[in-house]
Amino acid sequence: MASSENYYDILGVDKSASEADLKKAYRDLVKKYHPDANPDNPGAEAKFKEINEAYQVLSDSNKRAQYDRFGHEAFTSGGSAAGSGGGFGGMGGVNFDMGDIFESFFGGDIFGGGGRQGPRVHRGQDVSTTIQIKFEEAVFGAEKEISLGMMDSCETCGGSGAKAGTVAENCRHCGGTGQERVQQQTMFGTMTNVRTCSVCRGEGKVIKEPCSVCSGTGRVRKTKKIQFSIPKGIDDGMTIRQAGKGQPSERGGPAGDLLITVRVQASKEFKRDGMNLYINIPISITQAALGDEILIPTLTEPEKYSIKPGTQPGTTFIMRGKGVPNVRRQNQVGDIIATFNVVIPKELTKRQKEILQDFAKESGEEITNKKKKGIFK
Numbered sequence: 001m002a003s004s005e006n007y008y009d010i011l012g013v014d015k016s017a018s019e020a021d022l023k024k025a026y027r028d029l030v031k032k033y034h035p036d037a038n039p040d041n042p043g044a045e046a047k048f049k050e051i052n053e054a055y056q057v058l059s060d061s062n063k064r065a066q067y068d069r070f071g072h073e074a075f076t077s078g079g080s081a082a083g084s085g086g087g088f089g090g091m092g093g094v095n096f097d098m099g100d101i102f103e104s105f106f107g108g109d110i111f112g113g114g115g116r117q118g119p120r121v122h123r124g125q126d127v128s129t130t131i132q133i134k135f136e137e138a139v140f141g142a143e144k145e146i147s148l149g150m151m152d153s154c155e156t157c158g159g160s161g162a163k164a165g166t167v168a169e170n171c172r173h174c175g176g177t178g179q180e181r182v183q184q185q186t187m188f189g190t191m192t193n194v195r196t197c198s199v200c201r202g203e204g205k206v207i208k209e210p211c212s213v214c215s216g217t218g219r220v221r222k223t224k225k226i227q228f229s230i231p232k233g234i235d236d237g238m239t240i241r242q243a244g245k246g247q248p249s250e251r252g253g254p255a256g257d258l259l260i261t262v263r264v265q266a267s268k269e270f271k272r273d274g275m276n277l278y279i280n281i282p283i284s285i286t287q288a289a290l291g292d293e294i295l296i297p298t299l300t301e302p303e304k305y306s307i308k309p310g311t312q313p314g315t316t317f318i319m320r321g322k323g324v325p326n327v328r329r330q331n332q333v334g335d336i337i338a339t340f341n342v343v344i345p346k347e348l349t350k351r352q353k354e355i356l357q358d359f360a361k362e363s364g365e366e367i368t369n370k371k372k373k374g375i376f377k
Contacts, residue, residue, distance in 0.1 A: 007054035007067065015068065019059070026055040124151075124247040124256035131260055133230060135267040139299055139324050141232040145225055146260075152222040153248045157211035161218035166209045171200035178204035219248055226258065233275065233327035236264040269297050275324045275334025280341050283307060288342045296338055298322050305338075313342040 008015055011025045029051045031037070038044035057063045127150055133142065153159035162168050170176035174197035182193045196202040210216025228242055239261045246256030270277040281296065291309035295302040299322065316339045323334025348356070360367050 005050065007058055010050050010054040011058065017058075022055065022058055026051065026059075122249045123254050124249040126256040126259055127246040128259045128261070130263060132263045132265065134265050135270075135272075136299075137230055138234050138236075138262070138264040139232065141234075142230040143227065144230055145227045147223055147225050148258075149221065149223050151219040151247045152224060154211060154214035154218050154220045156213040157218060159218040159248065160207075161211055161214060161216040162207050163209040163211050168205035168207045171197060171204055171206045173197055173199040174204065176204045178202040228258075228260065230262070231327050232330055233325040234262055234264070235272070235274070235327065236262065238262050238327070270336075272324065275326055275332070277323045277334065277336045279336060279338050281338050282341050282343045283311070284343055285345075288312070288340070296336075298336060299324075307340070311340055311342075313340065315340045 008017070011017075011022060011029065013021055013025050017025070030048070033044045033047045033051060035045045035048055057067050127148065129146065129148060131144065131146060133144070154161075156164060160168055171178070174180050178197055178200060179194055179202070180197045182195065184191050184193060197204075200206050207216050211218070214220050226242065226245055228240060230240070234240075239259050242258035242260065244255045245258035248255045267277075270279050272278075277299075279297065281294070283292070283294070286292075287294070287307055288311045289309065291311070292307045294305055294307060296305045296319070298319065303319070303322075305317070316337055319336040319338065321333045322336040325334075326332040345352075357367060
């Protein structure tokens with residue numbers, strides 16, 4: 001026995017400490033007093049032994065009960081509380097889990113076996129596809145259905161992979177935990193390495209009679225029809241995630257997701273930028289000069305707008321709240337920004353030319369673009 005000091009005092013906890021409290025205290029102390037972390041502290045090794053001895057007793061419910069009743073005397077006749085045999089620097093054969101120590105230093109199982117998490121659960125693969133929708137469907141939303149060729153759970157075995165009438169059995173090698181412990185003698189003592197079970201490969205289950213339809217995978221290829229909603233305001237290139245509608249996992253694990261990328265057809269009237277829509281409104285010279293009442297297109301019904309006399313080319317105005325809703329916050333709606341383009345006629349009648357000439361004279365302008373006669377006339 002490394003020390004006669006009370007085990008609870010060594011770990012710095014009281015007698016009512018829970019299993020989680022004990023484990024937390026143990027990890028903190030191991031990290032603090034590990035010999036590798038204290039090369040210049042000769043007392044660290046002795047303290048490290050005491051910590052491990054105390055934890056090995058108190059973490060075992062049977063040993064803890066005996067210790068609470070009889071103290072150190074409960075283990076004097078049977079050797080160390082933690083066992084017998086060779087150990088770390090005369091630790092009395094203390095067996096400790098290297099996963100706990102390395103988790104204290106590195107925040108996880110250094111052996112990468114995932115053994116502390118129980119049987120391995122495989123998640124199905126995500127499935128990606130693309131769908132094209134109309135501009136109006138992107139603005140107002142829509143209900144869609146697509147057909148995809150993908151893996152699906154085998155109906156014959158219910159996704160278990162086992163032949164009908166049979167079930168997958170717990171792996172005898174690991175007891176259904178999906179992990180195995182291998183002990184090794186090292187310079188630190190008896191180390192326990194937790195790794196993935198070599199028989200069931202972390203599944204925790206073994207199929208002795210696989211399903212003849214899916215060959216034990218629990219999956220078969222099918223064409224599936226999937227219905228989903230296009231949210232209002234979705235933009236070109238955005239992706240809709242359908243959780244759990246991707247490839248199913250082998251042998252009953254969680255399915256992956258379906259990722260649907262949306263391509264939106266361009267509008268003939270509007271140009272979209274986020275939640276805002278831009279539109280060009282052509283007007284004539286007389287409408288720009290004299291003013292007029294016209295109809296402006298919107299996403300629903302056209303709305304009346306009065307052009308002010310003297311409106312200049314490139315003049316813009318904003319129609320608040322007439323744009324596209326925010327795809328994540330539907331109560332937020334963009335605007336329509338309209339720009340007036342004054343259209344200059346390319347062909348004029350004789351009368352129209354005379355009117356414009358009179359207009360120019362009235363304005364004090366001198367038009368000098370009359371055609372000159374050729375040298376042969």
